[in-house]
Amino acid sequence: MTSNEWVQFSVGRIIAYYSVGLIENAVPSYQAEIAPASLRGFVAGSLMSIVTLGALWGTGMGKAVADYKTKAGWLIPVGVQLIPAAILTLSVPFTVESPRWLVLHNKKEKALKNLNRLRPKNLQENGATAAEINAIDYAIECSHAQKQGSWLDLFRGTYLRRTIICSLLFWFHESTGQQFVNSYGPTFFKQMGLGSAAFTYSVVAQAAGVAGALLTMLVVDRVGRRPILISGLTLAAFFNFLVAGVGSKPNPSPGEINLVIASIILLNFSCKYSINMLAFLTVAEIGGIKMRKKTLSFASSTDVVSAFIVTFCIPYLLGTPGANLGAKVGWLLGGDSVLGVLFVIFFVPELAGRSLEEVDELFEARLWAWQFRSYQTSGIGHRITELEEHNAQGGKVVLVEQLENLPENKEIPAA
Numbered sequence: 001m002t003s004n005e006w007v008q009f010s011v012g013r014i015i016a017y018y019s020v021g022l023i024e025n026a027v028p029s030y031q032a033e034i035a036p037a038s039l040r041g042f043v044a045g046s047l048m049s050i051v052t053l054g055a056l057w058g059t060g061m062g063k064a065v066a067d068y069k070t071k072a073g074w075l076i077p078v079g080v081q082l083i084p085a086a087i088l089t090l091s092v093p094f095t096v097e098s099p100r101w102l103v104l105h106n107k108k109e110k111a112l113k114n115l116n117r118l119r120p121k122n123l124q125e126n127g128a129t130a131a132e133i134n135a136i137d138y139a140i141e142c143s144h145a146q147k148q149g150s151w152l153d154l155f156r157g158t159y160l161r162r163t164i165i166c167s168l169l170f171w172f173h174e175s176t177g178q179q180f181v182n183s184y185g186p187t188f189f190k191q192m193g194l195g196s197a198a199f200t201y202s203v204v205a206q207a208a209g210v211a212g213a214l215l216t217m218l219v220v221d222r223v224g225r226r227p228i229l230i231s232g233l234t235l236a237a238f239f240n241f242l243v244a245g246v247g248s249k250p251n252p253s254p255g256e257i258n259l260v261i262a263s264i265i266l267l268n269f270s271c272k273y274s275i276n277m278l279a280f281l282t283v284a285e286i287g288g289i290k291m292r293k294k295t296l297s298f299a300s301s302t303d304v305v306s307a308f309i310v311t312f313c314i315p316y317l318l319g320t321p322g323a324n325l326g327a328k329v330g331w332l333l334g335g336d337s338v339l340g341v342l343f344v345i346f347f348v349p350e351l352a353g354r355s356l357e358e359v360d361e362l363f364e365a366r367l368w369a370w371q372f373r374s375y376q377t378s379g380i381g382h383r384i385t386e387l388e389e390h391n392a393q394g395g396k397v398v399l400v401e402q403l404e405n406l407p408e409n410k411e412i413p414a415a
Contacts (some may be wrong), residue, residue: 034099049213049277120178176394191326352373355382
């Protein structure tokens with residue numbers, strides 16, 4: 001690669017990462033806003049599932065061109081990235097604007113029209129969608145969300161607690177194993193003496209990650225966020241420790257090497273199944289009405305910094321020049337995974353089945369993390385959750401009754 005080509009390549013990467021930053025902020029927020037509370041995990045989980053599929057595709061492309069000696073070795077993998085970019089660009093005109101965003105900007109009629117496109121037709125006919133828009137409008141007005149908070153508000157009141165939770169979630173997202181497998185999996189496999197098979201095992205590890213992500217998409221709304229985070233990070237700690245304990249032996253047997261390989265593959269599964277899927281989901285829903293977008297933006301910036309720290313340090317920890325830890329790096333990643341488990345137990349709330357408007361009331365109650373799931377809310381956020389989960393059997397009369405006796409005696413038209 002010539003110096004001119006290197007400059008072009010670097011500029012292209014900067015533009016690509018800038019675009020990724022936009023997507024990582026816009027997509028989780030949008031998905032959280034359009035999905036009913038009972039399906040938010042499934043809908044918002046699709047982002048990381050697609051990202052994981054992309055990692056599998058990227059690793060496969062790396063294997064396919066690993067032996068190329070010409071420019072095609074880097075031009076082909078870079079060029080094929082235009083395919084998903086083109087698909088996304090062509091899909092934008094078919095994507096409706098978030099009804100919550102439209103209500104926030106005083107466009108209720110358009111918001112109702114869009115919500116009708118997103119919900120089953122029978123909910124439009126019985127007035128459920130109109131009642132939901134009215135309730136969202138009421139919640140926004142009561143929270144004064146039209147006056148968006150400042151960046152300093154992220155470090156005040158209950159928002160400080162949320163900012164800390166989100167930032168640490170993204171730290172553990174990067175530091176418990178997935179970034180290690182994604183960025184240095186082939187290098188580590190070569191250190192273990194696997195040579196040309198290194199890319200093959202990396203592809204298998206990415207495929208395991210896809211399986212983990214898809215599994216979480218299917219079960220997260222039923223099981224909840226905390227059980228998946230705790231179990232996944234516990235497994236990540238276990239597999240990291242296996243890699244360190246077995247892989248660092250002076251002359252590991254073929255069976256022991258296979259155990260290390262299997263542990264790396266299952267480590268990626270565990271991370272994708274838990275922290276990688278749920279970091280973005282939790283951050284997208286934890287900000288509540290007023291500060292959701294700023295919370296997500298700040299947290300995703302923390303994610304970028306965390307990714308830089310991990311990817312910068314790992315090479316110096318793995319080989320020379322550096323600490324030359326090799327497989328012993330698993331002790332560090334495993335220890336960090338244990339810290340992640342403790343962090344989830346004591347600090348990460350359960351928000352499954354809660355409307356975005358309900359989150360503020362939960363944090364204002366100043367609950368311990370494990371109390372969020374059983375706490376009974378009573379404000380407008382709870383009404384919105386009921387409306388989002390309402391089905392055609394309730395009918396319009398039930399919806400009108402749900403919107404009676406709102407706080408401050410504010411009237412909301414039925415539908």
